[in-house]
Amino acid sequence: MRGALPNWGLTKGKGNWFHALVSSPASRHDQKNYIPTSFFDHHQKNITYLFSPIKSHKTVRMKANAGTLTNFEVLDLLNSRGASNDTTRVIAPISTSEYTRLHVVYDYLMETPACTQTLEIITNFSDQCKYFKLAKAEILNIINTRPSSTVNLAPILEEPSERGIDKKAKEGILKLVEALLPPPPIVEARGENEEEETEEGEQS
Amino acid sequence: MFCLSEMEDTVRVPPDLLNLPLEVAIKKVLQKLLLNKVLSIGLCVSIYDIKSAEGGFVLPGDGPATYKVRFIIVVFRPFVGEVIAARFKESDSNGLRLTLGFFEDIYVPAPLIPRPNRCEPDPYNRNQMRWVWIFEEQEYIIDDSCQINFRVENISYPPVPTEQAEDAKPFAPMVITGTIDDDGLGPVSWWEGCSERNNEDDDT
Numbered sequence: 392m393r394g395a396l397p398n399w400g401l402t403k404g405k406g407n408w409f410h411a412l413v414s415s416p417a418s419r420h421d422q423k424n425y426i427p428t429s430f431f432d433h434h435q436k437n438i439t440y441l442f443s444p445i446k447s448h449k450t451v452r453m454k455a456n457a458g459t460l461t462n463f464e465v466l467d468l469l470n471s472r473g474a475s476n477d478t479t480r481v482i483a484p485i486s487t488s489e490y491t492r493l494h495v496v497y498d499y500l501m502e503t504p505a506c507t508q509t510l511e512i513i514t515n516f517s518d519q520c521k522y523f524k525l526a527k528a529e530i531l532n533i534i535n536t537r538p539s540s541t542v543n544l545a546p547i548l549e550e551p552s553e554r555g556i557d558k559k560a561k562e563g564i565l566k567l568v569e570a571l572l573p574p575p576p577i578v579e580a581r582g583e584n585e586e587e588e589t590e591e592g593e594q595s
Numbered sequence: 596m597f598c599l600s601e602m603e604d605t606v607r608v609p610p611d612l613l614n615l616p617l618e619v620a621i622k623k624v625l626q627k628l629l630l631n632k633v634l635s636i637g638l639c640v641s642i643y644d645i646k647s648a649e650g651g652f653v654l655p656g657d658g659p660a661t662y663k664v665r666f667i668i669v670v671f672r673p674f675v676g677e678v679i680a681a682r683f684k685e686s687d688s689n690g691l692r693l694t695l696g697f698f699e700d701i702y703v704p705a706p707l708i709p710r711p712n713r714c715e716p717d718p719y720n721r722n723q724m725r726w727v728w729i730f731e732e733q734e735y736i737i738d739d740s741c742q743i744n745f746r747v748e749n750i751s752y753p754p755v756p757t758e759q760a761e762d763a764k765p766f767a768p769m770v771i772t773g774t775i776d777d778d779g780l781g782p783v784s785w786w787e788g789c790s791e792r793n794n795e796d797d798d799t
Contacts, residue, residue, distance in 0.1 A: 456636075457599040457667060465597045465669065468641070495697040496640055496671075502742075503680060532678050535596065536744070538779070542786050545778035546678050546746050 462505035462535045463513055469497045504537035504575035516571045523556070523564055533564070537572050541565065596673045599643055600636050602666060604628075606648075607659035618645055621664055629668060633768040635752060637672030638698060671698060673747045673771065678780070681773075683739040688714055688724050693743055693773065700767040703745060707774035708737070709781065728781070737775075741784045745773035 460468075472493065500506065513534050520530050529547055538544040541561050548556060606628075612620040622642055629639045646665040653660050673679060681693035681701055690704040705714075709728050717725040728735040737743070749772040756766060775781040 453603055453665065454601040457601040459674075460597045460599065460669070462596060465640075468643070468669070472641075493641060499696040528674060528676060532676075536678050536680065540786070543744075543779045546744070546780050549676065 459531065461513060461531055462500050462503050463508040463510075466497070466500040466505045467510070469493055469500070502576065503535065504572065505535065506576055507573040508534070512571060512573065516567070519567055519571065520564075523560055523567075524554070525564075533568060534572070537568060537575050538565070539568070539574075596671060596677065596679065597640065598637065598670050598672050599667050600670050601646070602668065604664055604666075606662050606664045607657075608662060609659045613660065617648060617651075621645055621648055621662060621666075625664070625666060625668075633752065634670070637670035638769055639668050640671050640697070641669045643667040643669050673750070675747050675749065677747045678744055679747065679773075680742045680744050680783075683737065683743055683782075686717075686724055686726055686737065691726060691737060691743075691775075693745060698769075698771075700769060701745070701771045701773055703773050703775055707748065707772075707776050709776045728785075735782070735785050737782060741782050743775065743782050744780050745775050746777065746780055748772045748774050 516534060517530050520533075525533075526549070529549070532547040533544075536543070536547070538547065541558075544561055544565060548561070551557075551561070604625075606621055606624050608620050608624055612623060615623070622645065625642050625645075629642070632639055644667045646667065648662045648664045650662045651660050679695070681695050684692045684694040684699060686692065688705075690702055690708065692699070693701040693703065695701070708726055709730070711730075712726055712728045714724050714726050717723040726737045728737070751770050751772070752768060753766075753770060755768070779786055
C-alpha cells in the first residue's frame with residue numbers, strides 16, 4: 392500500500408491547483424489501497440515535497456503543510472476508510488479510538504456542503520474561478536461553505552473593492568456557485584432549512 | 596480546514612504486533628501515538644499514508660523493533676480567515692464557545708461579537724449568560740437554534756500548565772479564536788431574510 396495523493400499546497404502558487412490531481416492515473420481515493428507510485432514519476436514537477444536532510448531528531452517534520460484538503464476530500468477519505476453510517480460494521484484495520492474520532496469528523500462533514508460534492512464538481516468549479524482572480528484560500532472557503540448570497544460571500548472575500556471585485560463580479564461568483572456546486576444538505580436537527588428555495592437556473 | 600502533513604519519526608513496534616504485516620503494525624503504533632493529539636501543527640485526525648519505513652533493528656536489551664518511518668497525517672488546522680460552520684456550545688460573560696463536534700475549543704471573545712450587544716443571564720439556563728445583538732431596534736439572540744458561521748482570527752497553542760487548580764477547566768492544547776463580527780457571520784438565521792431580499796433585487 393503505497394503512494395500518496397498529490398499535495399495541493401495552497402502556499403505554492405504555481406500552476407493550476409487541481410491539475411495534478413485531475414490528470415493523475417487514479418484520481419479517486421475510493422479504492423482501498425491508494426495510488427501506485429507511478430504517479431510520482433509522472434508528475435514530478437507538480438510535487439512540491441522537498442526532502443530536507445534527515446537529522447537525528449526524534450520527530451522531524453519534513454513538511455508541515457504537504458497540501459490543504461477541502462472538506463470534500465477529507466470526507467472522501469473517510470468514506471474510503473469505511474466510516475460511513477453503518478455503525479454495526481466493525482472495521483478491522485482501524486482501532487476503536489480512530490473509529491470514534493473519524494465518526495465524529497464524518498458526522499460533522501456530512502452536515503456541510505461537502506457531502507453533496509464530487510471531485511469533478513470541485514475541479515470544474517476551481518477552474519472556472521480563475522476568471523474572477525480569487526485567491527486559493529477564498530476558493531477553498533467557497534467550496535467548503537457554498538455561499539448562497541452576497542452577504543454570505545462577504546466574509547470570504549478580502550478587500551474586494553481594492554481588488555476590483557464589484558457587485559457584478561460577486562453576482563458572477565454566486566451564479567457560478569449556484570450552477571456548479573450542489574446545494575448543501577438540509578440540516579434536520581434544529582429544523583433549519585439551508586437549501587435555497589429558488590434555483591437561479593442553469594448556467595447563463 | 597484540514598491539511599496533510601508529512602513527518603518522520605522513529606517508531607518502536609512492540610513484539611506483540613510483529614506478526615502483522617509491517618504497514619499495519621506501524622500504523623497501529625502511530626495511531627496510538629498521534630491520533631487525537633494536538634501537535635504543533637494542529638490536531639491529528641488520521642494517518643493518511645506511510646511513505647517509507649526503514650530499519651527494523653532490534654536494539655540490544657530492548658524488545659521492540661525500531662523503524663525510521665516517513666508518513667503523512669491529516670491534521671485539523673484551519674487557516675486565519677477561513678469561514679467555518681460551527682454549533683453553539685455555551686457562553687459566559689467573556690464570550691461564546693463554539694464546537695465542531697470533534698473540536699470544541701473555539702472561543703469568540705466579547706469584543707468580536709457584533710456591537711451593540713448586551714449580555715444577560717440566560718432565562719433557560721441558570722448558569723449561562725446569553726448574548727444578544729441589537730441592530731436597528733431588532734434583537735438577535737445567539738443561541739443553539741442554528742448553525743453559527745465564524746471566521747478564524749487566530750490559532751494558539753498554549754503551553755502545558757505545570758500546575759492546575761482542582762476545578763479549573765480541562766487544559767486545551769489548541770485554541771481557536773474566532774469572530775462573528777462581519778456580514779454573513781454569526782447564526783445563519785440572522786442572514787436568511789437578508790438573502791431573500793438580495794434575490795429580489797437580482798431579479799428586477
